[in-house]
Amino acid sequence: MRGRGIAAIGAACAVALVVAACGDGGGSSTPGDTVKVGILTSLSGPNSAAFKGTVSGAEARLAAYEEDGGKCADKKFETVKADDQSNAQGALTASQKLIQQDKVYTVLAVSSFFYGATPYLTTAAKGTPIIGGGFDGAKEWQNTKNNLFPAIPVPNYSKTYTTAGDYLKSVGGTKVAGVAYESPSSQQGLEASLRSAEQAGLKRGYVNTTVPFGSTDVGAIVLGIIQSKSDVVQFGINPDTSFAIVAGLKQAGYTPKAVVSATGYGNDLLESAPAVQAGQGVTFTTGWAPNELKNEGTERMSKALKDHAGSKSGIPGFAQTMGWMTADIFLHGLEVAGCDADQAKFISDLRADKTWDADGLYPSPRDFTTIEADEQCQYFLKLEGSAFVPEPKASPLCGKVVSG
Numbered sequence: 001m002r003g004r005g006i007a008a009i010g011a012a013c014a015v016a017l018v019v020a021a022c023g024d025g026g027g028s029s030t031p032g033d034t035v036k037v038g039i040l041t042s043l044s045g046p047n048s049a050a051f052k053g054t055v056s057g058a059e060a061r062l063a064a065y066e067e068d069g070g071k072c073a074d075k076k077f078e079t080v081k082a083d084d085q086s087n088a089q090g091a092l093t094a095s096q097k098l099i100q101q102d103k104v105y106t107v108l109a110v111s112s113f114f115y116g117a118t119p120y121l122t123t124a125a126k127g128t129p130i131i132g133g134g135f136d137g138a139k140e141w142q143n144t145k146n147n148l149f150p151a152i153p154v155p156n157y158s159k160t161y162t163t164a165g166d167y168l169k170s171v172g173g174t175k176v177a178g179v180a181y182e183s184p185s186s187q188q189g190l191e192a193s194l195r196s197a198e199q200a201g202l203k204r205g206y207v208n209t210t211v212p213f214g215s216t217d218v219g220a221i222v223l224g225i226i227q228s229k230s231d232v233v234q235f236g237i238n239p240d241t242s243f244a245i246v247a248g249l250k251q252a253g254y255t256p257k258a259v260v261s262a263t264g265y266g267n268d269l270l271e272s273a274p275a276v277q278a279g280q281g282v283t284f285t286t287g288w289a290p291n292e293l294k295n296e297g298t299e300r301m302s303k304a305l306k307d308h309a310g311s312k313s314g315i316p317g318f319a320q321t322m323g324w325m326t327a328d329i330f331l332h333g334l335e336v337a338g339c340d341a342d343q344a345k346f347i348s349d350l351r352a353d354k355t356w357d358a359d360g361l362y363p364s365p366r367d368f369t370t371i372e373a374d375e376q377c378q379y380f381l382k383l384e385g386s387a388f389v390p391e392p393k394a395s396p397l398c399g400k401v402v403s404g
Contacts, residue, residue: 028127028344031105034076037062037330038104040094040132041111041319045086046214050238050319053268054110055081056309057316057323064304065331072331072339080104086213088116099125105343108326110319112136112183122146129333129346131326137184144369147347149333151325151358152287154371157188161376163399164193164234164260165200167283170393171258173232176202177225179245180209180236189262190236197234199402205230215241222248225256232258239264243278258283265290265381265388266317267305279383283391286379288325288361291315292390293379297360315388325358332356363396374401 041054062077080102082094095117098104107121109132118140121130126147134141134150141154168176176197180190187209194204205228208221222245225233233256235242242261249256265284269275291298291314301324302314309320316324333350334341341349354367363377380394391397 028342029103029105030340030342031075031334034078035106035334036078036080036102036104037327038080038082038098038102038107039323040082040084040091040098040107040109040114040117041323042086042113043081043083045084045090046212047086047112047238049214049240050263050268051110051112053266053309053317053320054323055079056311057305057320058108058327059323060301060304060308060320061324061327061331063308064300067307070331071335075334075339084111084113084116086113088113091116092120095121095125099128104128106131106330106346108132108323108330110322110326112185114138115184118148122148127343127347129330129343129350131329131333133322133326135185135189137188142371144351144371149329149350149368150371151322151329153366153373153376155185155189155192156371156373157192159401160192160195160199160403161399162196162199162402163376163378163397165196165198165202166399167260167378167380167391167394167397168197168202168232168234168258169200171232173197173202173257175205175228175230175232177206177228177230177233177256178204178208178236179211179221179233179242181213181238181241182210183213186236190234193234193236193262195403196399197232202232211237211241214238216244218244218248221245222252222254225249226252226254231256233260235259235261235263237261237263239269239275239279242282243275246282247278260285260380263318266320267311267313267315268317268320269383270313270315270386270388276383276386281382281384283380283382284388286318286321286381287377288321288358288379289363290379290381290388290390290395292381292388293395295360297358300359301361321361325361328359329356375399376401 084091115138180186206224305311337349377398381388
């Protein structure tokens, strides 16, 4: 069945990921009165600025659930943080600690470097439910028979959807430049967008897919975009880098018809006056209903972030949303399997589930039995003044599969 995308032992142990397969992956434990929830994200290193909201988003969802008296609200949820240190080896080491030492019931993984831990988590630790963003490019997300559950539709980078290309064409684009970090998810995501643009009739201009995380040394990139005469720009990088490029283009007097960023939407940007100034006119995308649409799901999350995460605006950033969504899947799975379900039942029952809708952030429920999607929907919002303004004809904009 296809879903609708809102658009993912012994001596041998010394060979396989150092000690990855040698540790105790745990049995099939029951949650008990206190449920230990591991949170894996970037707490240090160059990627930490972009993922600082992960923990607060997850904890806000758990706090709101207890406050609202959810079905399993009599449980006490104890979070255990783990730092991937902004690299793949760090993700593996942190995951091993959560499973082997902290003995968590589940892991909420919001990390661009999660791919470094997936071989371990789906083998030696296969009995632990792992709930994550699904955006890091790990091939294990493509398998619907393991213990990984993605919060967003798993990107299938071999497929090309019309969504990105349709938007770039709608603003008058004829040649697209693209910039990505030196990571699989960033590179593959950008490539999919560029193929979409080509399907829409745009030519490919300057492309750079080897930018170091967090780099603001962008002079060569600015020059490349200008010299290629690209009139639209697609970013698969974080705002600290993309805004430096935008500033360089402005300083050179070069104004593209559109600059589209796959990351940056949310409160983190609005709380920084320099970022607001730098991001004027940039279009941001998100795959779920943004706060500005004010439906039941966005209003519930907004209130919880104000009440439990110290957010003044109630508008989440990407990492905070991922923290919220992964925690929501965990709570949903606990209710589906039963509040006292062991890990094996949690995994099997959630895998068969087709009813999770991110507490109303998705217009239709997700199907955990498949990663296939015939349609990809995205919301496009432009930063104007101190507010994100939904694009009237692209909130959402849904595209079809054209290849792959």
